[in-house]
Every structure is written in structure tokens, then in C-alpha cells.
Amino acid sequence: MDKTFNPGAIEQTCYTDWEQNGYFKPSGQGEPYCILLPPPNVTGSLHMGHAFQHTIMDTLTRYHRMKGDNTLWQCGTDHAGIATQMVVERQLDAQGKSRHDLGREAFLEKVWEWKAESGGTISQQMRRLGTSTDWDREVFTMDENLSKAVTKVFVELHKEGLIYRGKRLVNWDPVLHTAVSDLEVVNEEEAGHMWHMRYPLADGSGELVVATTRPETMLGDTAVAVHPDDQRYASMVGKEIKLPLTGRLIPIIADDYVDQEFGTGCVKITPAHDFNDYDMGKRHDLPMINILTDDAKLNDDVPEAYRGMDRFDARKQIVADLEAQGVLVKIEPHSLKVPRGDRSGTVIEPYLTDQWYVAVESLAKPAIEAVESGEIRFVPENWNKTYYQWMHNIQDWCISRQLWWGHRIPAWYDDAGNIYVGEDEAAVRRENGLDDAVALKQDEDVLDTWFSSALWPFATMGWPEKTPELETFVPSSVLVTGFDIIFFWVARMIMMTKKFTGKIPFKDIYITGLIRDEQGDKMSKSKGNVLDPIDLIDGISLDALLEKRTGGMMQPQKAEKIAKRTRKQFPEGIASYGTDALRFTFAAMASTSRDINFDMGRVEGYRNFCNKIWNASRFVLMNTETEDTGANASASERELSVADRWIWARFYQTVTDFEQAIAQYRFDIAAQALYEFTWNQFCDWYLELTKPVLNSEHSSDAQKRGTRHTLVNVLEQLMRLLHPVMPFITESIWQRVAPLTAVGAGETASVMTQAFPQMPAEGVDQDALADIEWFKKVIVGIRNIRGEMDISPNKPLSVMLRNATAEDEQRFDTLSLYVTRMAKLEDVKVLAQDETAPPSASAIVGEMEVLIPMAGLIDKDAELARISKAMEKIEKDVARTQGKLSNENFVSKAPEAVIEKEKQKLAEASQQLAKLQEQYKSIEAI
């Protein structure tokens, strides 16, 4: 074994073996346990968020598999309609072509080609992370089976009237030329203006002043509204306005939507280009004049001068023209929320088009109940409030997209404009009695990507066929995902799965935090603070990292700043930390907070932890591989020391702690338990405790055999315990250590197929625990004096024990070998009751004092200072405790156990204080 842990050397081969041996498949035995992978975008590559969530899912999966559950981690990728289409369109654009030059069929061929080339990136990267998904069941949302499910769901919902087609105002992305759902629009505050303009009454009797942030929409105005109670305008309601620039006559109407206080109290109404105006238009039966084209240019329904103008150019022109006509009253700066497409970034237009919708209200009800009843549980729990808030105000879902890449809507039109919905054209003809003479044309549009994602829990299990998987793995056990897609995905899965299977899709929803950079900023290409998980695993040079972060930037002017920051943070590039260290970092950082600031220091620390495990294993193997480990010896041939019994007790306590933490999705606590045991117990104490036994001529064969047996077996079990979080290093070590135990190697070739460690029925050895805790106190006490008194660790010491109880003596007796070796003592003397001791520094363990004679070793003043410091601490404590106990209220009201504890504490502290005072006096007297 190498002296330092080298992750690169072990990771790749492990994974291939696991995958080839089919270890990722469900066993078919035991309780079902299932996790659905949120299908990553097929165009994507693995980012920190994926790596984090995948670590959590893999840890759960590996753990449950080892617990003997019938475990399935269902994986797959999403076709990601808009995102994928954009990628391919951008490539075409580079060649000076558009998708329209190719035509639908040829374009789709290109997309499939591209998917075949680059679609595997993320799956390969997932393998690097060690994810144990069942790759044989990998699904793509555009696979034939999934597409069949999508069509069936569409047809059935349509049959029930829950999918309908309608002409309505939608969010229109003029760059992508498609409708998008409310969720795909982000509203950000931006600086703008408010234009006030004069609208003259048609009869010349006066005028109204209206204010708008979008003056170009005035060309589509079909009314001006005032509040019905507004006295200022009461007489004008019912009259008409002559709309400037167009000369159209539009009515003045009254509607209590209008806020009298805001602006002039008059609102121009443009029903075809504003959601509120649209509703008002419906209420008042106003005409709806669409003034835009698909590109958000002005169309032919506006005065000739403006036709074909871009919306923003038109705005300028209209403002100029209004001003020229003296109609413009004033312009004020005004900040407003601007809706932008989350993909294109362009300003979204409310636009009147024909689209397909899902009527969600009836679907939402059972989905809300599933969470209210506790059948589905959010972790952390407060996310259910977010869920309720959205679900109670849910709007119909616009599911059609004017794209080419996606599931084509299964609707056909005849020449008369009749709509037929069915599985395919043949079915439509059959069901509607349409012969070939009737020309049918399929709807050009595709479905929102999230429509197919919503079916993920059951479509991946073979629905609509009645498969065993559907029976076994619906509902799945837990969904691990981010809060950003609760509405996009989680809510819709609940609705659709309830609707089509009658079951919930998952029992728990574990909402993870969002990984941010070390300063708490979101990682983004434009900020240049993105970390690639693969770079943390393999390492990357500074040059390569700079190229990654600044190459191909949308805003090249930022490159310099990013380069500077990158150079400063990673002057040497990034070291290779390995997958296990990265995974452990994610687990350790997975607390309940909603944002996680990624700290490189943690990765480094956990890389060191891997190294610690590696070297502890080296130690174990060096001491056992060529020796008798008693694998098949009878118990009588193996004598277990107190330390041996103790480490088993601590090990099983750790197993319990780990399992409790995992059950509550507290991966940080679980990781902490693993770290603490491995480093602070197993390495710091146990391995040190084996050295006196293994290296002593006085140890019997049975003793040595017992200790070696414990070393290899605890290590073997520890590898199992660590495996769910750190799959690679544990496999690598387990392969070496298992043959030294009764587990052996051979058939059982992998740690991942071993049973998870289980606490023995008889519990843990409490005596061993108490003995070693006593022992630690003695050692630490002596080390403390050495440290503070500057006594070289190499200097052998003589110590005396004063005031030792029978138990102390008994313990010292059994542990004397350990004490003398680990504290480096040359001589220990137990003082009799009346025996006097020379001036000494002392450590207090319970009632016993461990004395180190000062002669020639310890400076009088230094020791006095040390004692005063200790006394000060204890005095404070005594005072506080006395205060409490002399408080009548405390004594009468606090629970008995608490009072008892305080009393005990006081007694112990007082006793210690007395001893320290005595010490102080005796040293002072020298």
C-alpha cells in the first residue's frame, strides 16, 4: 500500500466491477426501497448541485441495499425541450443556418444526433461520483415507452375535459417563439419610466390623463377605466375617448379593479397585451386588439407608420409622436417588475394565442390532501407551507410549446378546423369514423418538458402496463431534490401520480439546500465562480481552470476580474481530492439550512480523513497480514483486552448514531459520527492501545491473537459502516482486510453486498467503556501537565497515585501496561493512605490524584499559575452551582433529577477545588 492515499488509483476499477457484476440491480428480496433520480437535463453536465444530491441519494441507496432491502435507484435523463433545442439551434446559427432552413424532420434528426454524441456526458460523470443507479433501467423521457405514457395521459385527461384548448393570453417568448408557463417567467425589478398622456374625450368636453409604463400598447387600447366611486370622473363614464395616433373611439368604463389613489385614477385598458386588462376586457366584453407579431413587432392592425417596427423602437417613436402632438403630459422615472423568460432572458409579452391547458384544480385537491394527511412528508417540514401556498392558488397549466423538440401533441385537425385527440392518426380516424378522404393534420406543437417529467414516478415503472415494478416501487421511498423545482416538478408528480395510479409518488420529500460559493453567491458562469465536481475529484491546473471560467464568455469584459479572483483563490489550481472526500464533504454539509456555502477547506479536511483511514488500514494490515488473526480460532484461543472490548462497544454505538441520523435525513450528523469514531476513537486511542499488546514480549499468543482479531474485524466492519458515504476507499481496503476475517473473500467479492453492521442483541460492554474513559482521563491528565509544563514527550516520568479507590487500583492493575506505555512512565507508585508525597504537579481523575513529582522537572511558579487557572474555572462553577442550589425557587420547582445533578456537580467540584487548594498550598510552601 502507498504511504498516502491516492484516490485516482482505486476509483475507476471499483466502479466497473460493481456495474459489471450487476450489484446496482434490485435484489428482489426484502422490503422495497426506491429512489427516483430527478432526471438531469440530457444536454447538461454534472454541477455541484447534482453531485450533492446524488451523494445523498447514493448514500441512502447503498445503505438500504446493505440493510437487505429490495433497493432500486431509478435513473434517466430528461429531453429538456427548450434547453436542448436552443443548444442545437445555436450550433446551426454558427453555420449561419436556422432550424427553418432544415425543416422539422431534418432538425429533429440533428437533435437526436447531438443527443447521441453528448447525451452521455452526465451519465459518465455520475459514474465518477460512484452513483449506484440501476443503469439497465435508464430511461430517457423521449423513449418509446415514456412517449406512449405521455400520449395516453394526454388523451385520457382530454377525454375527461381536464385538457382543453383555448385562445387566451399567454406568456409569449418573442425570441424563442413559444408560449411558456408562469413558472418559466422571472419577474425582476428594473428601472423604467411612467409616461402620462392626455386622452381627449370624443365630444370635446374634456380629457383624461392616463399613465402607463408601456406606451406602445396604447395602439391596442380598447377602453379607459376609472373607479365607479370616483367622483372626479363619474360624469364621464359611458362617454368615449378619441384615442390619439389612431383616432379610434373607445369607451370610458367603470371597474373597481382601478385604484383611485394610484396615478390619475384612470387606466388605459389593453386587453390583448396585459393580464389584468384581459380580465377586465372579458368582464366588459371589450374588443381585444392584438398589435404584435410572433417576433414582438407591430403588426398590420396598427397605423401604417408603425407596422413592422420592433416593440422597443415603436415605443420611442410613439412617445416622440405623442409629444409632437402635445399629448404627452410628463415622464417620470419608475421602477417596475419586468417579466423575462428564464431561458432566453428576453422580455416576455402577454400574447393572445391558441394553446393547450391542463385544468389543474381537480388534480390539485388530492395532491394537497396527500401532504395534509401526512401521507407525503416534506423534510424539512416547513416546505409544506410553500407547497400549500402555491397549490391553493394554482392556475391552469399551459402545456403547449411552439417548439419542435419534445412530445408532439396528439391532436389532429381537419380542414373545417375540427379537433380530434387520440393515440395516433389511425386511432383518431377509427374512433371518429374519418376515412382517408378527410385530410388530417397533426398539431404542430409539442408538450412542455415538465409534462413528461410529471409522469416519472410511474412511467419509469412501465405504466400503463401492469408491471411488477409498478406494484413494488410505487410509491417510492424518498424524493431528493431542490426547492427550486417544488412547483415545476414535485407538485405535478403528486398530481399526476395520484390521478393515474391512485397512489402517492413518494413518501418523503427531502429538500436539499442550494450549493453556493464560499461567499454565499450562487454559482454561475457569468460570475465565474463555478466549481466542477469532477475538478475537485481529479484536480485541475490553474491554466485549465482559468480557461474554463473565462473562455467563451457572454460578457468578455468580466473575464479579467474573474481571472484575478480565480488566481487568488486557486494559485496552484485545484488538487485532486478524490470522490470519497468530495462525497463526505457533501454529506457533512447537508444540514437543514437552505443555502450551503461550499468551503474548499472542508474538502481538504475530508481528503485528510481519507488519508487517515488509509493509513490506519495500513497499520492494521502491517500488523496482521502475515500474522495469525484467529479468523477461525475458537473464542478461547482469542483473549480480548479491555481495549478490544471497548472499541467494539464504541463501534456499535457509532452504528446506532449513524442509523438514527440517516433515518432523519441528517447526513451531517451521520458524517460527524463516522468521523469522530474513526479518527478520535479508532485511530487516536484504539490503534495506540494495540501497540503495547502487539509489541510486548509479555503478551501471550492468545492476547495477540485477540487484538489482531479485533483489529481486522473492527476494520472490516468499519469499512461496511463507511461504505454508503465513501464507496471507493472502503471497497479498496475491504478487499485487503476481508480475507483476514471469517468473512473471507472469494464469492463475497464486494463490501457493497455485505450486510450493514448490526448492534449485537446483548448491547455494548458498559464496563469496558467506563474503564477506557477512566484510562483516557489519566493519560490526558498526564499529557496536560507535560504540555503545559514543557516536559518533553520523550522524557520518562515517575508518577504517584494518591487517594486511589479500590476501583482505581483495580483499573490501574488491568491497564498498567497501557498507562505506562502511552504516558511514557518509568515508574508508578500507589501511595498508601498515610503516605506523604513530595511536591508534585497533579491531575485529578475522580477522587484519585495523579502526581508528578516536580523535582528538576517542574517550575514552581509555572505550576502555581497552572493550578490557579484551574481553580478559577472551578470556583466559578462552584459559585454558580451553589447559587442555584441556594435559590429557593430552583429547589422547589426544578425536577428532582436536575437538582440531584446539580448537587452531584457541586460535590465533585468542591472536592476538586479542595484538592487544588491543598496542592497550591503545598507547592507554595516549598
Next chain:
RNA sequence: GCGUCUAUAGCUCAGUUGGUUAGAGCGCUACCUUGACAUGGUAGAGGUCCCCUGUUCGAGUCAGGGUAGACGCACCA
């Protein structure tokens, strides 16, 4: 406007139903190349638990109010 979250050591974070002296990692200081490991060991320093008021025998923890910050939803033309 409605809703959610966060504030604890220099940094990143734990702290279960209120109950010993508030913990960990990193960083820092001193010492130690002891034969698993310097990606290490031993010892140590470091905290006004954001502020105020309250409940309580007792508050980092509960309630109310404030300050600072993050986020979601809906929005006034």
C-alpha cells in the same frame, strides 16, 4: 402586500422536547520528524450565542418587538 428562512469562535457550520463548563472542522499559537499517517501527533488560545422586552427556578433554545440579510409568491396602470 402575503409567506418562508438565516444571524453562535477569525472562517464554514452543529447545538434534538428549555437543564452540567455552548461544540466540530478549518485557521491560529507552542512543542514534537515516536517505526500507520507532517494530508500527522500532543497541548493551548479564541464566544456580549444580532439587539431589546417578556415567560420561566432556569433561555443559544420559547413568546413579542426590532435590526441586518437571503428567498418564494402575487402585484398599481
